[in-house]
Amino acid sequence: DQQVKQNSPSLSVQEGRISILNCDYTNSMFDYFLWYKKYPAEGPTFLISISSIKDKNEDGRFTVFLNKSAKHLSLHIVPSQPGDSAVYFCAASRSLNAGNNRKLIWGLGTSLAVNP
Amino acid sequence: KAGVTQTPRYLIKTRGQQVTLSCSPISGHRSVSWYQQTPGQGLQFLFEYFSETQRNKGNFPGRFSGRQFSNSRSEMNVSTLELGDSALYLCASSWGRRIYNEQFFGPGTRLTVL
Numbered sequence: 001d002q003q004v005k006q007n008s009p010s011l012s013v014q015e016g017r018i019s020i021l022n023c024d025y026t027n028s029m030f031d032y033f034l035w036y037k038k039y040p041a042e043g044p045t046f047l048i049s050i051s052s053i054k055d056k057n058e059d060g061r062f063t064v065f066l067n068k069s070a071k072h073l074s075l076h077i078v079p080s081q082p083g084d085s086a087v088y089f090c091a092a093s094r095s096l097n098a099g100n101n102r103k104l105i106w107g108l109g110t111s112l113a114v115n116p
Numbered sequence: 117k118a119g120v121t122q123t124p125r126y127l128i129k130t131r132g133q134q135v136t137l138s139c140s141p142i143s144g145h146r147s148v149s150w151y152q153q154t155p156g157q158g159l160q161f162l163f164e165y166f167s168e169t170q171r172n173k174g175n176f177p178g179r180f181s182g183r184q185f186s187n188s189r190s191e192m193n194v195s196t197l198e199l200g201d202s203a204l205y206l207c208a209s210s211w212g213r214r215i216y217n218e219q220f221f222g223p224g225t226r227l228t229v230l
Contacts, residue, residue, distance in 0.1 A: 002158075043120070043206050043221025044159075089159065103172060106151075106159040 003027045004092050006107035014115055019077040021110050023090030026071065030092040034104070035064060035075050038087045047088075048075070080114045087111045118143065120209050120222035128228045134195040137225045141188050141209030147171075148190040149219065150182060153204040162205075165190055166213050194227075202229045
């Protein structure tokens with residue numbers, strides 16, 4: 001049973017437009033969320049994170065929004081660039097305060113293609 | 117600063133064999149985590165080592181084991197290989213154990229079991 005779901009396996013957008021990648025989770029105990037980007041033949045690279053005490057975190061062109069009541073988060077990329085073409089993974093974890101449960105639970109990823 | 121390195125990059129084995137994968141973390145990093153990535157399951161956590169001790173373990177059978185050396189380098193071993201073990205095995209290192217730290221991933225070892 002996937003606790004972290006990325007329901008869109010792929011997304012295609014035009015260069016300069018906004019890319020919105022979505023992620024849903026089922027475990028209400030998750031309180032820390034991360035986005036990773038992965039190019040072919042490379043490992044995932046940390047992109048941006050958000051704690052459950054916030055509903056938005058911004059870093060340059062990347063913004064993550066968290067809606068705890070809906071158990072939903074999204075990654076916005078504005079403006080999208082061809083170099084952003086990659087697979088994006090959403091990951092979630094429980095707080096360290098919940099015990100020795102530091103595992104990250106990952107979604108299956110969304111492949112983003114930004115067309116010039 | 118050199119990144120996380122994993123050796124070998126590609127490996128082909130047959131069912132029943134055993135395999136050892138190696139991971140060298142970024143200099144100064146003491147935490148090493150291992151993940152298995154398959155198309156259908158995504159990234160699944162295998163285990164985490166910190167200061168030569170296994171601190172956390174995922175839901176994998178005992179055929180999967182690992183260890184960490186005093187220089188923080190880590191190895192994982194899979195015994196009695198099955199076809200379903202074919203996957204990309206990723207290693208990630210971080211300075212500390214807090215999840216808020218960034219994890220830096222290596223390029224992975226692609227294991228194919230025939």
